[in-house]
């Protein structure tokens with residue numbers, strides 16, 4: 454991830470994602486590393502909120518996870534990363550996995566015209 458969405462927590466200096474929740478519009482700070490299935494299960498049991506990070510219409514979109522999204526789009530699903538709300542004391546303890554977004558975001562389409 455690049456651009457203005459990725460940042461460092463001013464307190465613990467871990468890499469975090471700053472985005473508005475697509476459903477509520479509220480700002481969210483989440484750990485950058487995607488959770489594995491076990492990671493999300495543990496985070497939810499621990500009382501942490503989880504979010505889906507998608508690449509939609511040329512930008513990242515973050516949306517809170519409810520029971521339907523959790524069941525319908527488990528961690529590891531194509532083109533979705535599951536992130537946990539950042540907590541300085543808990544960050545880094547959840548099992549994580551490789552991002553599912555990299556291959557999807559990488560190609561840049563310039564259309565018919567060359568970019569110069």
Ligand SMILES: [Zn+2]
Pocket residue numbers: 462463464465466467539540541544
């Ligand atoms: Zn922190």
